[in-house]
Amino acid sequence: MTETPIAHAHQFDSMEHQHETSYLGMWLFLGTEVMFFGGLFVAYAVYRYLYPAAFAEGSSHTNLLLGSINTGILLVSSLMMALAVRAAQLDQRKRLVMFLLLTIVFGTIFLGIKGYEYYHEYQEGLVPGIFFTYTGEHAAQVALFFVFYFFMTGLHAVHMTIGLGVVAVIAFLAWRGKFSSSHYTPVEGTGLYWHFVDMVWVFLYPLLYLIN
Amino acid sequence: MSVTTAAGPRHGDYLSINYTIRSWFLTTDHKRIGVLYTITLTFLFLLGGAAATLIRLELVTPAGDLVTSEAYNKLFSLHGIIMVWFFLVPSIPTTLGNFLIPMMIGARDMAFPRLNLASWYVFLLGSLFVAAVVILGGVDTGWTFYTPYSSVYANTFVMATAAGIFITGFSSIFTGLNIIITVHKMRAPGLNWFRLPLFVWSLYATSLIIVLATPVLAIALLLIGLERLLGVGIFDPALGGDPLLFQHLFWFYSHPAVYIMILPGMGVTSELITCFSRKQIFGYTFVAFSSLAIAILGFLVWGHHMFVAGQSMYGGMIFSLLSYLVAIPSAVKVFNWTATLYKGSISFKTPMIYALSFIGLFTMGGLTGLFLAALPVDVQVHDTYFVVSHFHYIMVGGMVTAYLGGIHFWWPKITGKLYPEKISQLAALTLFLGFNLTFFPQYILGYMGMPRRYHAYPVEFQALNVLSTAGASILAVGYLLPIVYLLWSLRYGQNADDNPWKATGLEWQTSSPPITHNFEQTPTVTVGPYQYSPENPEEFTPQGGQHD
Numbered sequence: 001m002t003e004t005p006i007a008h009a010h011q012f013d014s015m016e017h018q019h020e021t022s023y024l025g026m027w028l029f030l031g032t033e034v035m036f037f038g039g040l041f042v043a044y045a046v047y048r049y050l051y052p053a054a055f056a057e058g059s060s061h062t063n064l065l066l067g068s069i070n071t072g073i074l075l076v077s078s079l080m081m082a083l084a085v086r087a088a089q090l091d092q093r094k095r096l097v098m099f100l101l102l103t104i105v106f107g108t109i110f111l112g113i114k115g116y117e118y119y120h121e122y123q124e125g126l127v128p129g130i131f132f133t134y135t136g137e138h139a140a141q142v143a144l145f146f147v148f149y150f151f152m153t154g155l156h157a158v159h160m161t162i163g164l165g166v167v168a169v170i171a172f173l174a175w176r177g178k179f180s181s182s183h184y185t186p187v188e189g190t191g192l193y194w195h196f197v198d199m200v201w202v203f204l205y206p207l208l209y210l211i212n
Numbered sequence: 213m214s215v216t217t218a219a220g221p222r223h224g225d226y227l228s229i230n231y232t233i234r235s236w237f238l239t240t241d242h243k244r245i246g247v248l249y250t251i252t253l254t255f256l257f258l259l260g261g262a263a264a265t266l267i268r269l270e271l272v273t274p275a276g277d278l279v280t281s282e283a284y285n286k287l288f289s290l291h292g293i294i295m296v297w298f299f300l301v302p303s304i305p306t307t308l309g310n311f312l313i314p315m316m317i318g319a320r321d322m323a324f325p326r327l328n329l330a331s332w333y334v335f336l337l338g339s340l341f342v343a344a345v346v347i348l349g350g351v352d353t354g355w356t357f358y359t360p361y362s363s364v365y366a367n368t369f370v371m372a373t374a375a376g377i378f379i380t381g382f383s384s385i386f387t388g389l390n391i392i393i394t395v396h397k398m399r400a401p402g403l404n405w406f407r408l409p410l411f412v413w414s415l416y417a418t419s420l421i422i423v424l425a426t427p428v429l430a431i432a433l434l435l436i437g438l439e440r441l442l443g444v445g446i447f448d449p450a451l452g453g454d455p456l457l458f459q460h461l462f463w464f465y466s467h468p469a470v471y472i473m474i475l476p477g478m479g480v481t482s483e484l485i486t487c488f489s490r491k492q493i494f495g496y497t498f499v500a501f502s503s504l505a506i507a508i509l510g511f512l513v514w515g516h517h518m519f520v521a522g523q524s525m526y527g528g529m530i531f532s533l534l535s536y537l538v539a540i541p542s543a544v545k546v547f548n549w550t551a552t553l554y555k556g557s558i559s560f561k562t563p564m565i566y567a568l569s570f571i572g573l574f575t576m577g578g579l580t581g582l583f584l585a586a587l588p589v590d591v592q593v594h595d596t597y598f599v600v601s602h603f604h605y606i607m608v609g610g611m612v613t614a615y616l617g618g619i620h621f622w623w624p625k626i627t628g629k630l631y632p633e634k635i636s637q638l639a640a641l642t643l644f645l646g647f648n649l650t651f652f653p654q655y656i657l658g659y660m661g662m663p664r665r666y667h668a669y670p671v672e673f674q675a676l677n678v679l680s681t682a683g684a685s686i687l688a689v690g691y692l693l694p695i696v697y698l699l700w701s702l703r704y705g706q707n708a709d710d711n712p713w714k715a716t717g718l719e720w721q722t723s724s725p726p727i728t729h730n731f732e733q734t735p736t737v738t739v740g741p742y743q744y745s746p747e748n749p750e751e752f753t754p755q756g757g758q759h760d
Binding site: 010011024025029033035036037038039042047130140143147151 | 398
């Protein structure tokens with residue numbers, strides 16, 4: 001085995017073989033993620049079907065403006081990620097690092113705004129199980145809406161946080177010059193994950209913010 | 213890396229290349245990981261078996277006199293949880309699957325060796341949670357965690373158990389993902405899909421179920437955890453939740469999981485039946501595609517667990533019909549194995565006895581499954597010992613028997629040693645007799661109306677229960693004997709040559725035990741599997757290889 005830093009692992013025949021295999025693995029992993037969120041979406045759909053009025057009522061208490069801004073920010077972060085992958089393909093190390101850092105910046109802003117929303121909802125007493133003071137005709141069902149609101153966006157935020165960690169590691173490796181146009185699988189794999197998490201939000205946003 | 217190994221078969225094989233503890237705990241060799249998993253699963257099987265022993269002892273007498281009802285609830289919960297998630301689901305995929313998949317397809321390792329090792333560590337972590345639960349005082353929800361009991365009322369260690377299962381789910385997914393990608397991308401030259409051994413097909417189908425179903429279980433467990441932690445009403449009808457929704461989510465995983473627990477056994481059986489009747493499998497493509505058909509249909513039948521739970525009548529009818537459809541690919545397999553035996557040159561070596569036991573016991577379990585898929589019958593025998601016996605015939609009579617058959621068949625390849633034949637045949641027969649004596653009476657008990665999950669019962673059920681417990685003690689001998697003589701064989705067994713069964717698979721065309729990278733050079737595959745000749749049992753065409 002040669003000593004070049006990008007020699008393929010022993011079980012593969014070539015670097016190309018290793019890349020193809022890694023991508024397929026990443027896609028299949030994202031398939032498991034779809035099923036993971038899918039189960040939750042089904043549960044949400046059941047209750048929304050059972051309690052349409054309460055879900056609309058709950059939805060009207062979310063912050064539509066901040067949610068919409070956040071959607072835009074997340075889409076921009078995905079664009080940054082796509083540009084980072086392009087930079088890696090073109091051997092542009094500085095641009096690669098820059099776009100990865102921008103991805104992190106927009107991702108962090110998203111989480112900051114989300115945290116601010118959570119804080120406000122807590123103050124308004126909309127957090128079931130912890131501080132829930134909402135009284136109204138459908139209080140129990142509105143609580144159910146907010147259980148799903150917090151659980152779905154929370155699970156999404158956990159995925160974002162993991163993603164930010166991974167992008168940071170990739171950015172560090174990119175800065176150290178570990179990637180090139182002939183070896184950028186980790187960048188593209190991370191990109192796939194980032195876009196997936198972004199896509200989840202694209203579904204969450206209308207389901208939670210735009211019921212009416 | 214890539215040390216050139218000495219040519220002799222006893223030097224530099226994957227077991228003797230390095231003896232340090234560190235070399236085992238940091239190994240990324242799929243064969244060593246398979247061995248690590250086998251050892252771990254054996255301990256968990258014994259733990260789950262101990263719980264079963266206490267259950268059967270309690271049921272010798274009609275009065276609940278050995279353990280309290282609370283203790284009994286914990287016993288059957290632990291038995292179910294350990295046996296399902298910590299033995300049966302990982303059983304063949306992580307042990308024989310890990311060891312054999314790369315070898316059968318002529319690869320040097322799995323596609324993601326480090327992920328493979330991680331899967332074992334994650335599995336250990338999940339098992340530790342369950343071990344902690346056993347020590348701290350147990351869990352009493354049954355393995356099914358039905359809400360709102362599990363989410364609101366149970367005062368036992370539900371969260372820790374659910375966490376253990378959640379964590380173990382990752383290890384399942386890692387293994388399943390690894391197997392799928394390995395089969396797609398790592399096959400040797402010439403090994404197209406229709407030259408794959410049927411064991412590979414069955415594990416491919418199993419892995420598809422694992423990666424698609426396990427995440428749904430994960431989300432269901434998270435929702436239970438959330439409800440318990442915060443007291444919110446996701447599944448609590450008092451707070452607007454729907455307890456049936458939990459059952460839907462749970463069985464969306466757990467019914468396909470039943471096929472995770474049988475498909476690998478079918479794969480092993482296909483290998484054993486062909487080798488020991490020295491015949492090409494009858495209807496290769498049908499057997500291969502029936503695995504995929506079972507995997508796909510398995511996703512569409514979960515509602516048959518809920519016939520009496522209050523789902524809609526039309527839902528029940530559709531689920532009943534779809535459940536009947538699963539019988540088609542299952543029967544395809546049974547008939548094809550039987551047709552393979554026809555005019556074969558059959559020898560009753562130990563693995564073959566296990567394989568034939570598998571066919572008989574699986575057929576019994578499958579046919580009673582059809583009774584249960586029929587709505588009116590299910591309403592009568594739901595939650596009785598009939599159901600208990602049915603799924604034990606599949607999961608224990610089927611899967612565990614096939615697992616043992618596979619362990620015996622590949623033992624020479626894994627360890628380089630032959631197991632002692634006579635006592636092994638005796639153990640295999642003991643298992644078959646003991647199993648039937650344990651579980652056949654339970655069909656009758658269930659038909660007579662004895663409900664499951666009670667530690668006391670009316671006097672008229674005693675005779676059959678005593679029979680069942682007597683059978684269980686014979687069955688226990690059938691399980692303990694192999695542990696003793698297989699360990700014995702490691703030290704005193706005869707050395708095995710590379711291909712003691714004259715089998716055709718690629719794994720037999722390299723040394724026993726294999727070198728770390730499995731093959732001296734990547735084999736080229738020229739023919740399909742199972743090129744045996746019943747007229748001349750000595751004759752066979754290996755799938756490819758480096759020697760010959």
